[in-house]
Amino acid sequence: MDPSTGLDATSAARGFASSHEQQENATTQATQTPQQVATPVGIPTQETPPSLQLPPQQQYSISTAFHADFLLDDSIPDVVLISSDHVLFYAHQTFLLSASDNHFAGLLDIDAIGTVAGSTAGSLSVVVPTGSTLFNVVLHTIYGLSCQQFQPPLDVLLQAVQTLKTFGIAVDQFLARDTPLYDHIVAESPPVPIEVFLVAAEHKLDALAVATSAHLHSLVLSQVTDEMAERMGPTYFKRLMSLHLERTGYLGKLLMVAPTHHEDTAECGKAQRKEFDQAWALAVGNLMWTVRPDIPADELRSTLSSIEQHAKCNECKRSLHARVHDIVVNWSTNAKQTI
Numbered sequence: 318m319d320p321s322t323g324l325d326a327t328s329a330a331r332g333f334a335s336s337h338e339q340q341e342n343a344t345t346q347a348t349q350t351p352q353q354v355a356t357p358v359g360i361p362t363q364e365t366p367p368s369l370q371l372p373p374q375q376q377y378s379i380s381t382a383f384h385a386d387f388l389l390d391d392s393i394p395d396v397v398l399i400s401s402d403h404v405l406f407y408a409h410q411t412f413l414l415s416a417s418d419n420h421f422a423g424l425l426d427i428d429a430i431g432t433v434a435g436s437t438a439g440s441l442s443v444v445v446p447t448g449s450t451l452f453n454v455v456l457h458t459i460y461g462l463s464c465q466q467f468q469p470p471l472d473v474l475l476q477a478v479q480t481l482k483t484f485g486i487a488v489d490q491f492l493a494r495d496t497p498l499y500d501h502i503v504a505e506s507p508p509v510p511i512e513v514f515l516v517a518a519e520h521k522l523d524a525l526a527v528a529t530s531a532h533l534h535s536l537v538l539s540q541v542t543d544e545m546a547e548r549m550g551p552t553y554f555k556r557l558m559s560l561h562l563e564r565t566g567y568l569g570k571l572l573m574v575a576p577t578h579h580e581d582t583a584e585c586g587k588a589q590r591k592e593f594d595q596a597w598a599l600a601v602g603n604l605m606w607t608v609r610p611d612i613p614a615d616e617l618r619s620t621l622s623s624i625e626q627h628a629k630c631n632e633c634k635r636s637l638h639a640r641v642h643d644i645v646v647n648w649s650t651n652a653k654q655t656i
């Protein structure tokens with residue numbers, strides 16, 4: 318489908334939201350604990366629409382985001398998707414079908430719909446084999462909406478990728494750069510970037526893999542297991558290795574350039590500079606021996622600056638500091654950051 322359709326849906330869907338957002342905020346405050354917990358995606362209800370003919374014995378909730386008044390381009394919902402834990406999500410059948418290439422995993426197939434007795438517009442209900450926390454993420458993504466306010470855990474966000482695929486949604490479009498789910502996952506990825514990178518690589522979500530790789534400079538490649546390598550696939554594993562090699566290679570090049578020498582003076586000539594040159598060579602040698610793609614700029618600065626004591630004149634000191642500054646700036650800004 319045309320991704321712009323999702324964006325139009327986003328703006329249309331935002332129009333309805335204000336009163337429900339207030340409700341959600343109240344719910345969030347009531348349920349928040351010091352630790353981050355997922356916000357409930359539905360509000361329990363005693364009464365379900367009679368037209369849905371749901372078994373009365375169940376306790377149902379209604380989605381706070383996808384409720385009966387959830388409009389898409391001024392259209393009211395015409396299908397109710399019921400999660401495995403009995404949360405009702407009101408949605409738009411034609412819109413879902415336009416986003417899916419498999420009739421929403423066959424659930425909205427014309428034949429399947431035909432079997433729902435007495436279904437009329439607004440009364441069609443379909444049970445989805447997915448829990449509400451996960452399905453809430455899935456539906457937000459299809460409608461081009463952010464679900465950050467529900468604070469779903471990262472593993473649910475990552476699970477949503479496969480679930481979207483199952484529902485026939487083109488994940489390369491719906492998780493392209495700057496889409497809501499892409500932004501959400503990127504924001505949550507720093508604590509466990511490898512988990513995100515593996516999912517991104519598995520599903521060929523290149524923008525997500527690239528963004529996440531910026532947090533993988535400290536990954537020890539020798540600790541990548543066979544299973545991880547298999548999930549990454551040869552292409553992404555190679556790109557990650559190349560990133561590490563390029564970073565360490567670039568640092569090596571920076572370190573190869575020593576501080577410039579000044580003209581001999583009475584105070585400081587070749588003989589006086591020898592100790593300084595040796596100290597520089599030793600510091601560089603030590604750094605190269607333990608070179609890591611994630612070496613912090615501060616560590617570079619402190620290690621290299623520590624040889625100041627071997628500089629015999631102010632000009633040598635100035636030259637050292639200029640060189641160290643140049644190395645640190647280049648390392649921080651010009652070293653390759655992502656695959």
Ligand SMILES: [Zn+2]
Pocket residue numbers: 579585586590629630631632633634
């Ligand atoms: Zn000097």
